Amino acid sequence: MISEKNDKDYTIFERMVMQFLKEEEFRILKKASVLLNFGKGETILKQGNRPTHIAFLQSGIAKFSFNSDTNDRTIILTLVSAPKILGGANLFYKDNNLFSIVAVEKSEVILIESDVLMELMKNNGVFSLALFQLVSDMFKRAILNFISVANKQKEGRIADVILYLSGEIYFNTTFNLSLTRKELAEFACCSVENVIMTLSRWQHEKIIVITGKQIEITDMKKLQQISKIG
Amino acid sequence: MISEKNDKDYTIFERMVMQFLKEEEFRILKKASVLLNFGKGETILKQGNRPTHIAFLQSGIAKFSFNSDTNDRTIILTLVSAPKILGGANLFYKDNNLFSIVAVEKSEVILIESDVLMELMKNNGVFSLALFQLVSDMFKRAILNFISVANKQKEGRIADVILYLSGEIYFNTTFNLSLTRKELAEFACCSVENVIMTLSRWQHEKIIVITGKQIEITDMKKLQQISKIG
DNA sequence: CGCGAGCTTGACGTTGTTCAACTAGAGTGG
């Protein structure tokens, strides 16, 4: 997706879209964009707001989290690492944002005005198709998480979360967790205590090694097995 | 979305897309399409298959259902009634179908060759944007169901399912259920027994009236209240 | 050095699943 040239004058996002856009279109898009920095825990797009902007995660990690208004529960629909499009879920229909997008660690985000982007998409089918493929990926992840939550019990779900973090976020079997236990629980849809007890049992069973914020998966096979049997 | 003219020569789908397409494009699309009939329980698009076709539900009701390969559980991600696009979830990336789409009652479906549709979308941004919005709606429903399942306990989830059926599928507070109790359970992510016990308790509490396959919601307020408190 | 947020542990109660037994209706063949 990312074009070959890695000209330092352009952001990842710009290099990504420029292959689909004419020079004029690219200038319009750039004019409608702004680069912002978000710290850990800061909200990028807020649940309930009008979807005035699309976001592109330039660097960092962000969670898609939903807050219930009736009970005080929060769930994490999915988690993504840069570079990725955010907020596409709220992009293609005119409802208010279904969920919030929150930085999980220090992140750079490009905000783009929706109307301008939509106009460009209308005039450029290849560009819109490319964007939509990226957005679909978000949805797919949320649905996979849904399937995990609905089908498996806590052990399998927590295994899924750890495997996901390793494979799709940190790209390593050893990683420094930027999520709290509470966030892990919100992601796996179980209580904090369950996350903790499961992780420490796995530690005893030599499946993982926890050193402070660092998690190392030492027995990938067994973890995948747990994920599989649910 | 549907154009004013209701010329009997055209299907709902055709009337829907023709406002976005040039005559030539429309002819190409029509040539790549075929109308099929599906009976109750028949699979329209199968989980694991290559996504060679997009489907448009012309009449009837269809469920998006996921079968686990490790345990024998099935969950219904969402349910839709005609007219709607199906299979968009599998449309915009090249993976195999994540889930099956199955007719819940007698349905007419138009199958369209993906490559042809994609080609048209590339050349017509307005058309692709319109399709995206329809497909996004599918995703949104699945995510709303995810949120319901993750946040609420069985009472609230079953209430959500009944309210959804009433409001989005049958468009009436009295309706003839085309789902079995087992399917209701798969939709609400709980056991069949729980669906049955909850429904019959609601019957005693005069919230609903069940007569064979017919369900009548008599106390909408109370049902919404149950949904709300979870 | 002390305070607070995040983390950890075990005991306990609730929720929801599983199991087994039973009923009702629809379709089949003698």
Add this chain to the structure above:
DNA sequence: CCACTCTAGTTGAACAACGTCAAGCTCGCG
């Protein structure tokens, strides 16, 4: 026309899974 079977629906009791609660711990930061 009536057993016979098969599937869907129903009920309650036993049991497992999971969340809640209460208490104590640890580490980083002011």
